[in-house]
Amino acid sequence: MADEVKITVWKQQIRELQDAYSIAMDHGRYEYFDDIFLEDIQADYGVAGTGKGLESLKEICSAALTPLDSVQHMNGNHWSRIDNGTAEAGCYFRVHMTREGAVGGAHFEMGGKYTDQLTLTDVGWRIAKRRIDLIWSSGNPEVRYPTS
Secondary structure: OHHHHHHHHHHHHHHHHHHHHHHHHHHOOHHHHHHOEEEEEEEEOHHHOEEEOHHHHHHHHHHHHOOOOEEEEEEEEEEEEEEOOEEEEEEEEEEEEEOOOOOOOOEEEEEEEEEEEEEEEOOEEEEEEEEEEEEEEEEOOOOOOOOO
């Protein structure tokens, strides 16, 4: 039973990391990434770019979201598989974005999934690799991907 409790606690800690990422993104608090990702994080953010290292990831995220007037991430359907100090985990996300003055309307929304590889460190779980897969979008893509 002790192992089952430990696994349950670890799964909750992993979920909290995924949610902390969304809060950091929504509030532009990229310094929070220091407590979410390993220093040598490998990230594949699709059209937003790929990054190696924590500073690279902070730059990618800041460049993507700073031009927006508002952004709100919502996560759900969290899952994780834990094995000897490593884990594979993920969740679905939905992101609302607004940018006033965008030609064609101020709202854009997209959904997809995060897939993470995590490592248990001396200070807790940290994401070592993250992949983002966009599944759908709605609204005005000019909000997120301006062409002018």
